[in-house]
Amino acid sequence: MKLIFRYMGKYKGAIFLAIFIKLIGTMSELTLPYILEYMIDTVVPSKNLGQVILWGLLMFAASVFCRQFNVMANKKAIYNAHKVSYDVRGDLFKKTANLSGDKFDEFSLPSLISRMTSDSYNVQSAVQQLQSLCVRAPMMLFGGVVMTLFMDFHLAMILIIMLPFLIGIVLIVSSKGIPMYTKVQQKLDTVVRIMRENITGIRVVKALSKTDYEKRRFSDANIEMARSDVKAGTVMAIPGPFMQMCLNIGLTLVVIYGAKRVDDGLIQPGVILAFLTYFNMITMGVMGLNRIFMSLSKASASADRIDSVLSADDEWVQEKEDYADSSDFISFDNVSFSYGKESKTKGAFAGGKREKAIDGISFSLKKGESLGIIGPTGCGKTTIINLLMRFYDVDEGVIRINGRKVSSFDKDELRQLFGVVFQNDMVFKDSLYNNIDFGRGISREEIESAVKDSLAYDYISELEKGLEYQADIKGANLSGGQKQRLLVARALAGRPQILILDDSSSALDYKTDAAMRRAIRENHKESTLILIAQRVSSVMGMDKIMVMDNGRCIGFGSHNELMESCSVYRETYEMQTT
Ligand SMILES: Nc1ncnc2c1ncn2[C@@H]1O[C@H](COP(=O)(O)OP(=O)(O)OP(=O)(O)O)[C@@H](O)[C@H]1O
Known part of the structure; x- marks a missing residue:
């Protein structure tokens, strides 16, 4: 009361x-x-x-x-x-x-x-x-x-x-x-x-x-x-x-x-x-x-x-830190994490017996580099993004962006670094333009350029109303591939420092997928790209590739290096290309 x-x-x-x-x-x-x-x-x-x-x-x-x-x-x-x-x-x-x-x-x-x-x-x-x-x-x-x-x-x-x-x-x-x-x-x-x-x-x-x-x-x-x-x-x-x-x-x-x-x-x-x-x-x-x-x-x-929601003690605690700029733009240092710390479901994973969602993950990326993450479903790929964007706090290890711990950022300051497409992301009942702009006041030129880079232009240019076309709730009047390209355009439009694409091209044919990745790499060189995919063809052109299994990293390197050093990667590649 x-x-x-x-x-x-x-x-x-x-x-x-x-x-x-x-x-x-x-x-x-x-x-x-x-x-x-x-x-x-x-x-x-x-x-x-x-x-x-x-x-x-x-x-x-x-x-x-x-x-x-x-x-x-x-x-x-x-x-x-x-x-x-x-x-x-x-x-x-x-x-x-x-x-x-x-x-x-x-x-x-x-x-x-x-x-x-x-x-x-x-x-x-x-x-x-x-x-x-x-x-x-x-x-x-x-x-x-x-x-x-x-x-x-x-x-x-x-x-x-x-x-x-x-x-x-x-x-x-x-x-x-x-x-x-x-x-x-x-x-x-x-x-x-x-x-x-x-x-x-x-x-x-x-x-x-x-x-x-x-x-x-x-x-x-x-x-x-x-x-x-x-x-x-x-x-x-x-x-x-x-x-x-x-x-x-x-x-x-x-x-x-x-x-x-x-x-x-x-x-x-x-x-x-x-x-x-x-x-x-x-x-x-x-x-x-x-x-x-x-x-x-x-x-x-x-x-x-x-009241239990309003008084939930989950304020964004901003750690104080004296940091020094680093040559690495993004770094994970021995990071481990389990879901369900707040509930009885701690350590309970759908389809896995392991205790941790990710375990001892370390890698680093330079500014403008691209990373592909590949691995079976439930192996912990999205968890890496959840931690990088600080939706959850790590249990062990440290994540840094530009030498700063993610926990030392102000919330808006951190989130503004990202352009992101999550799996099954949301298309709102609004015009395509507003779906891309998303209330950020981005210039029309930027939006049109993002539409071209995401290859959404291919179908938007054919619509009578173009960018003013009204999407239905959850984009019900768009195909899966059209939705994905619209969402990629939204992520690109803010010209983010870090671009994350989580399984965002699964509905695209190989040719469109490849053309979209090429356009992104050519026109968004300043963005550091993390791309999560199930297809080797989607990640093989990335500067670095992380192969994951059961919450662990079992291979890290370029496509050629992994073909030499990681049998799981090589087998997956052979299976998918033959
Ligand atoms: N919010 C959550 N609460 C509890 N467990 C979760 C939660 N999100 C993910 N998990 C569990 O953590 C593990 C890793 O999930 P994650 O989403 O990172 O996998 P993924 O590799 O991205 O899978 P997919 O390729 O299917 O998207 C899975 O076993 C999943 O069941």
């Missing part, structure tokens, strides 16, 4: 105003039964028509007044709640975009999505209720009790004796609600994950006729979530009927005891009528409290989940 109050603090003026208006609206609502009682017991028996009309008009005005104030307060509460959730979502988005790889893996993408959507919606509802129901319900409850105390102390005692039971049950049940709703949100993470896997993998699901299997998988997760939600909802719903029963008993007692007191001449009949109305208000107040606790239990569970 601390998180909710922290975010509400920014709008405290507007929130206090909404609460104040709600207070006035509710207070005027509380006066209505009092006016009613006065009219029945005093004004009507006086048979003065003028007084009856006057008090009637007063009551009408009070009801319109309280309605208007309540509506105004609710509108303000909704507006403030939206502003708070806007901020929460914005901060979550910013934090998520800057999370370290380890933290990202720990939270997982589906869970981050549900924290940004349903958890922040729960927070929004709670903020709204804190300004409306949280004011109205206690006021109805305690205001109702106070007003009845004023009218008749004896009758009011019936209510007062019942209140501790009513409030007690609400508190006990609500304390069970938070862990239950945390579980519901966790189940929702699973539903989001399966939904996401299905939507992104819809083609393979259909192609492999796995639709029924996936439907079952989704349905199981959905049922699990529904079960947890029903369980939490059932527990949270216990107080409602219990309170209703208590209040009905109370009402009966008021009528019986009130009738006796009227009979004894101690009170007038209007008091019983006003008591019944106040009883109704008190019932609404207690039910409101129940709803508040239900919503706050949900919001509290959600706020904790959001």
Whole structure:
């Protein structure tokens, strides 16, 4: 809940105003039964028509007044709640975009999505209720009790004796609600994950006729979530009927005891009528409290989940270092790394029994040199890039760029050095031009030149709208090869000092692949190139080639050197070329 109050603090003026208006609206609502009682017991028996009309008009005005104030307060509460959730979502988005790889893996993408959507919606509802129901319900409850105390102390005692039971049950049940709703949100993470896997993998699901299997998988997760939600909802719903029963008993007692007191001449009949109305208000107040606790239990569970992301201790720690310029532009010195340090999955690799994703990797590159990395899938090629760009911190060893440890760079300073195409990289629903520019304000000339070097020009020049052609979500209206060339153009357009192409030409035919590499080497000589590929033909023209297996480097040198010294490389080459 601390998180909710922290975010509400920014709008405290507007929130206090909404609460104040709600207070006035509710207070005027509380006066209505009092006016009613006065009219029945005093004004009507006086048979003065003028007084009856006057008090009637007063009551009408009070009801319109309280309605208007309540509506105004609710509108303000909704507006403030939206502003708070806007901020929460914005901060979550910013934090998520800057999370370290380890933290990202720990939270997982589906869970981050549900924290940004349903958890922040729960927070929004709670903020709204804190300004409306949280004011109205206690006021109805305690205001109702106070007003009845004023009218008749004896009758009011019936209510007062019942209140501790009513409030007690609400508190006990609500304390069970938070862990239950945390579980519901966790189940929702699973539903989001399966939904996401299905939507992104819809083609393979259909192609492999796995639709029924996936439907079952989704349905199981959905049922699990529904079960947890029903369980939490059932527990949270216990107080409602219990309170209703208590209040009905109370009402009966008021009528019986009130009738006796009227009979004894101690009170007038209007008091019983006003008591019944106040009883109704008190019932609404207690039910409101129940709803508040239900919503706050949900919001509290959600706020904790959001706070754990926002307070994730993964700030970019910039090491201080006295460095000297080096003749090597990029160097890895005995670098080792394992994924999953933050989670229980430490050392668990898909398809491998090794402890480390990469183990004892050392190499260096001069500025403008090119390195090809080749090796079987899962051998650790992408991990080298992840560490070079400091998405993760190394476990052992040192990585330097221009003599400086990567950990001594400011985040933007480091990332600006790179132009990169990752595997299955993202094409956005936007024009091809904007997809390449990517908000960097690159000149049109640079973009056109990058389009030519990536050979994307071949197909873009044939499009009627050229670079203004609109790509669909994930580039669905582009072929695999067209997407890859567009992504390479994006990486080239910033003329980066380090260009990384991770499996970015796998969809290109050999001729186009070779022509693209030639254009890049000729026109981007200043860029140091790291190219990851499965095909020997893609890396054989690089200045240096690293052959990897099982997280280790098993060969390093030029194509000719490796043909002499590395049997795995030679065999792969022979296999792929014959
Ligand atoms: N985020 C991660 N969390 C846990 N394990 C991971 C993660 N990313 C990669 N791995 C594991 O680390 C190992 C090396 O992965 P990496 O992506 O570097 O391989 P790769 O050689 O690039 O494979 P490919 O050629 O298939 O892209 C693999 O066994 C993989 O399962």
